Every structure is written in C-alpha cells, then in structure tokens.
Amino acid sequence: MDGEAVLLLGLHSIVNLIKTKEILKKDMDTSEVIHSVKVKRTLFNRKGVEINSEEAIESILQGKLIVYSKEKNIMLQFEPLPKELTRSIEPPANENVLQGPLDSFIEDMSTNIGIVRKKVSTAQLSVKTYTVGSDQKKSLSIVYLNDRADKSMIKKIISHIEMNQHTNILYLQHLYRFMGMRKWEVIPQFNNTEMPLEAVDGLNKGKVILFVDGYPFALILPHLLWDMFVQANDRNYAYPIMSAIRFLRVLGALITLIFPAIYVALVAVNPEILKIELALSIAQSREGIPYPPFVEITIMLLILELIIEASIRLPLSIGPTVTMVGGIVIGQAVVDAKLVSNLLIIIVAATSIANSSVVGFQNALILRLLKYVVVIFASIYGVLGILSGLVFISAYFASREIFGIPYISLAKRRGEIG
Template sequence: MDPLIKEITTKFLNNDDFFLQQDYFMDSPVILMGFNTMIDLTESREAIHVYIEHANSASKTIDEFMSLFGEVKENDMNVVISSIVQGKLIIYFAKYNKFVVSQPIPKLLNRFTEPPTNENVLQGPLSSFVEDIEQNVGLVRKQLSTDQLLVKSFYVGQDEKKKISLMYSENHVQMELVNNIVRQLEMNLDKNVHNLQNLSKTMGFSSWGPFTKFNTTELPQEVAHSLRMGKVVLFVDRLPFALVLPSLLWDLFAMENDRNFPLPLMLSIRFLRITGVLMTLIIPALYVALVAVNPEVLRIELALAVSQSRDGVPYPALVEILMILLLLELILEASVRLPKSIGPTLTMVGGIILGEAIVAAKLVSNLIIIILAATTIANSTVVGFQNSLSIRLFKYLIVILAAIYGVLGILAGLVLVCAYLASLTTFGVPYIQIHLAKDRTKNG
C-alpha cells in the first residue's frame, strides 16, 4: 500500500463511515475515498463511469484525463484530509501517484421544507435531524467540518439489531469519558434498545431518576456546540434526535442559538430562564404556605385581599392548588396527544371556559388562576421539554412540604432539590458541573 494511502487510512481508522474502495477508470486502477455519510457512493461511481463513456478520453494526456474528474492535487496530506472532511470524493490514481478532488453526488442532508418541530429557532440554521442515522451524522459533519470529529458505531440487541453511532471531537473531549461510554456499550451489546429507557439501562443508568442523563436535541448546531464543549453525542437509528452525554444543569438555561443575539440580550434571556425555574418551584408552594400556614407574613391589606378571593371556597389551599395543577397537567397532556387541528380548541376550552367556570363556581379562588398561569408560562422557558417535565415533578414535592411546614418547608424543599442535583453524576461527571471543555488549542 502506498505510504500516503496508509497514512490517510490510519488518520480515519476510528471513523466507521470512512470508505476506501478500489475501482478502474479506463483500465487505470484508482482508489476512492470519503465519508459514506456525506457521499452517495453508488450514484457517484455510476455517474463517473457514464461520464467516461461519453468523454473522448483516448486522445487526452493523463493530466487532461484526470482533470475530467475534478481538480488535480499534489500529494499533500493536509489538502486531502481537508477535502475529505468537507464531503469531497478523493480519487487516487495509483499508477501515477496523484490525487483528484472530485465533487460527488452528495447524500440529501438538508431539509429546508421541514424545520425543527420541537425546538424553535429564531436566528440560526433550520435543519433538523431525521430518522436515518447516517444522514444525521452527515448533518453534523457539515456543521462541524474538522478531521478531529470521530465516529464509532455499534450494533446492539439480541433479537433486533439496532445501530448506535457515537461521535466526539478528539481535540476537545476527555478520552476517559469516551472510553467509559464505549466500555459500557460493549458490555451490553446483547440488550435490545427500543426506547430511551432501554438505552438508559444499557448505559447503566437508573430508570427511576427524574432527571434524564441524556440531553436530547434535534438541532445540528446544538450538537456541534456540545462536541466543541467536550461532550459525547449518541445517535440511535430511527430516532430523529441526538443524545448528548453528559447532561449538565447549565443545559437547562443555555443553548448555542442564544449566541446569535447581542451579549446583553443573551444574558437577559438566560436570566429569564433561571427566573422561570425558580418561579415554577416556588410560586405554588408560596401560595400554600402564606394562605394555610404563615398568613402572618402578609401585610394586612394583602391578607384581606387573599381572604376575600377565597371567600366561599370549600377546600383548603393544598387541595385547591393540587386540584387545579392536576387539571392543568391533563390539559397539557391532552393537547400533546390530540391532532394539531383540535389541540388549540382544547386549550381554549380548558384554559378560558373551564377556568372561568371553576372560579364562578367558587371551587377555586381568582388568585389561584393567576398563579397557575404564571407557573405554566415560567415552566415553558426551560430549554428542553423533558427538562420542564422534571421541574414540574419537583414542584409538587415543594408544595407538600410548604403545606406542612410553611415557608420553612419551601426552604427545605429547595435544599432537598439542590442536594439531589448535587448527587447526580454521569460517568463520573457531576451534574452541577458547568463546562467540560478540554480545548487543546487553547491549552497548547
């Protein structure tokens, strides 16, 4: 094997989507190189052979013949590697020891007509992942064009084989994290993976944790940012989103799309998200604590206003707020399950008509509707739908503690939540750690 070909093969040895195939162009042996996640190799080869048949190549010199396929390059390792990671097809003429950088027929990696459905992008790329795992890997490669991006693939499952691809940036990630994930996958290759609960068991995570160890996203730009920050990304075949490991507390408040705004606006947006989480956890519990346990904390004017709003309500504050929160959960779940044409109607009936009726019937106070609306809006500011579900779960714990101990119960609940978050780790990485970046270019 040619030393340069051997060097390129060694460079991309850890990339399972790298191909190196032999072919013949006009009886000249050639070697084709590139990434099959970015190049449609079958269509490209057929197109080249058809082009050769119609081209009058017999009277051309070898340089003219090679230039038919693309730009002839000198045997420069850096140029070849750079062209490969950009999605080009490299044709190596072994007889003449020359490379040609050709424009192949690419795989369809862009979905301009199908923007993200679960994550809204105000300013940024509108491409999103699909169910095909190779297309997803190709989308990330287009977003992060570097030869340091490595891919490892695994086939897990005993009865049904499911492909899982692991991606990481070699010059940013801590290899101990990668080795732990690879070791865990290789130890459980016989386990079936049909959903994220199966994948959690395969990765050795507890199924009872309210906070997910995976940070899910359908945006390639978010995955590229995570790779730069030293995280590892998993793609599961037929799942149209990426799984980022490890998930950190700061992921609830920050996303890469925020950096498309000026710095003051970015900081303001993230501050609003932090405020939204605190409001979701505290406001319902604060209502229960001030109405049922510690009314002396309120000023006399505010206490009279609250008492007047609850005039005729037959339930204690705890039952009142749990009833209305449960009703909200039912409305949210129903709006998710129903078709999009019916969902807005249900939201209008549940939020406006039912809300007014339940207040008019003196089943809940006017103030509780305001608290419910504020809590719902604040909970929606968190990054990631699954993260908002986890926060909604902890909200009930603090409400119950507030009903028993009042304001001190709220403080105790927040301490318990913080202690629980501090106890979480993912392959040895604490959940409350801010950054993972191991940027060798900055560290020298």
C-alpha cells in the first residue's frame, strides 16, 4: 500500500479478510497523512491498538485482525469485518436442547470451525485441514486441544488421513473405511452431533473432532459407551437432577434390552417362576393365539420398526398423524384378532419409549438391533438366556477399541473422558 508492505494476520474462518482488506486499502489511499507514519496513523484513526506478540496471539483467537509493518516493526490490533457464520445459525433439528445454547452446525465446514473457535478461545486449539478424494475433492478438518488430546490417537488419525488422502468420502461408511475401521462393526465409531456445545465438551475431555465439508455434524472421536447416557447439557442442571436423568437413560437402555426377552422367557420357557395368579392371567390373555411367544413378539417388534422408519421417511406434515393412527389401529386390530396378547402390546410400547431415552440416534439404533440377540437367547434358554445374552453383549463391548481406547472406558490418562 503506497509502496509499503504490511502483513495481515487473522483467522479466515471468523474474519472476512477480503472486505476488510478493501476497507483498509481505501483508508490508506484516501489518507493525507505523510508516508512515514501513514500505516500507524490510519489504523489508530480506526481504533487500532499497538500490541506485542503475546497479545497478538490472543487477539487473533478472539477474531481480531493484526496488521504488522516489518519496516517500522509495528504490530497493531484492528477491529475487522466479521465473517457471517450463517445459514443462518438455527436451533438443532435432530437433537433437542433444554436450558442450553440454541445453535447448530451447518454444511459449511469453515463456518462450523468458526463456531467452535468462538466457544473455545485458547491458543491450544489446533485445526488441521486436508483435501481428500481423487475425483470428488472434499475438505476434511480435525480439531483438538493440544494440552488435552491423546497424542498417540492424533498420530493414528493423521496417518490414516495421509495414507487414504485419495479416497473419495461421500458417506459415513466411506469415512469408516477411510479411518481404517471395520466394515461390519455394530457400534458407531463416531459420536455424531449437530450441537456445538457437545463438540466443545468433547474437546475439553480430550477428544478429537472431525468436520467434513458438506456434512452438518461434528464427528467426535472416540465414541465410548458412556456417551450413550451423558450429554453436555446435563451439567446445566443441579447435580442430583443430572444424576437422576442419567440413571433414567441407563434404565431405559436396560428396559429396551431385557423387557421383550423377559416376556419370551417367562411365558414360553420358565413360567414356573411366576406367581400362579400372574401365570394364569398371562395364559388367559394369550388364549387363542396360534403361535409361540417368540414368533408373537418378533412380529410386533418388526411392525414397530416399520412404524418408526415410516415416521422418519414421511413428510413432517403427515408423518406423526399417519404413524400414530396406524399404531393405534394396528395395535387394537391385532389384539381383537387374537394375534397377540394385551400384555405384549404394553411391553412393546414400553420398549419403544425406553429406546428413545438414550443420547444420540445412532445409539438408539444399537439397542434396537441388540435386543433381538437377547430375545433369541431367551427363547432358547429362558431366564438363563437373558443373562447369557447380556454377558455376550458386555463381552463384545469390552473387546472393542477405537484408536487404541477401549469402548467401555470411562477415563483416559489425561483425566475424565466420559
């Protein structure tokens, strides 16, 4: 500018550098101040503040622009035009928030990183961005806190990215293979969230965030078992209330896994466990039903799965109405037709409600799948089969690792992680 070079320092994700440079150049060109002090005087007129290098780092993290003149060795803090972090920023569409921030990630990766930077103002925040894909290029960023994240885990993630940099990422299944994860793995490898509060909480726990351009979610690594029951927003409540809410989520997961299996075990295999009055009541409710309890409950669970899928696929204007009416009509019809018992309708409804109590839709999908494993064990071995199924699931969870961290971990070497 006017023969004198200056260096502009700022974060592209939260500063509109292009428009800011235009305004700065316009001020320089129209200034009548003599050349020797033009840079300093012009910026001071626009509320520039001379600062040192340590203050400059803090200012950059807060979204300020730093103008450095090498010739005069002057470093000035400048209030730039901020980048509009908008789609606009809307409340989460897939996750409900109570007493927490009502913002969510959008499809623009730079905007998402800017949202995180506004909430985590520290020099320890690191962002590494890569361009991946052979013919369909996409940007992929990893975000973590240097002083909290596990260094070995970060090295593994970066090595997978660098080895597979020419692999196209169109869906999350591609990302699983991209990161070296098994194709048929049941448990989710990432904790998907559209809430910045959850992403920031993950960073503070030493986790790593992945952002994929065009995907309006943060992918939190590693995803552990305890994440099924814990939400960052819980800490906005009093401790006893937070503990009670988390206990209800654990109880909901157990109900989802055990209730259908208990019905099969007690009705078909071990009816002698029940009191005689209860056994007679159940037998009376099943009078006229032409097939065994295992077939009965499998049919109802599959119908419930179809209703849930239909509620997701149908338009929002008619989806809830169709699924509610369909559920009521089908439930009443199958009971009147003596195809299932009244007790089974209660159990299926309770299972459906309990399944929705855990955190994250992907975690609810795990429980929806694993409950069939326990039902199969219960249909063969009865009550012992329920215990065997739970032991099998626990052993499977205990054998899983995500980038060297056991799935059932509650803590890491650097403090709490769950």
